[in-house]
Amino acid sequence: GDGVKQANAEGSRILSRHSSSLSEKYDDECDKDAILETELFLKRVAAKAYTHKSWTDMRRTLVYARTEVRFYNEIVPLLLASNDDRLRRQIPKCFHATYDLSGLIEEDSLTTDASQPSPLPEDEEQLNALLATKGGH
Secondary structure, three states: OOOEEEEOEEEEEEEEEEEEOOOOOOOOOOOOEEHHHHEEEEEEHHHHOOOOOOHHHHHHHHHHHHHHHHHHHHHHHHEEEEEOOOHHHHHHOOOOOOEOOOOOOOOOOOOOOOOOOOOOOOHHHHHHHHHHOOOOO
């Protein structure tokens, strides 16, 4: 797909081909046997890609990813429960959103707590091991 690089994330446009049975819950007008193409955008924040930043900047990037995942997982379902068709058309469909910041930022850590000391080890091997799977998508 087409790569999109942002200051706080990397993304790719992906063209997905799938049967309409996978889309029935999203589009009632689908032909049951149709093969559909859906353009998806995969956004990924890999913590190890931001080690060149200061801890404060890296933390801000990771907390932003956490906030975005929480928005799609917790707030969007509440908004869509209103059955407002206009709102439903405006909010992008999110099929999956998750993050793992364990060992970096506590779950209850405030977004604005820039005073949190860096948990990053000085040793490059330990740093790579800690950050190997951290981030969000």
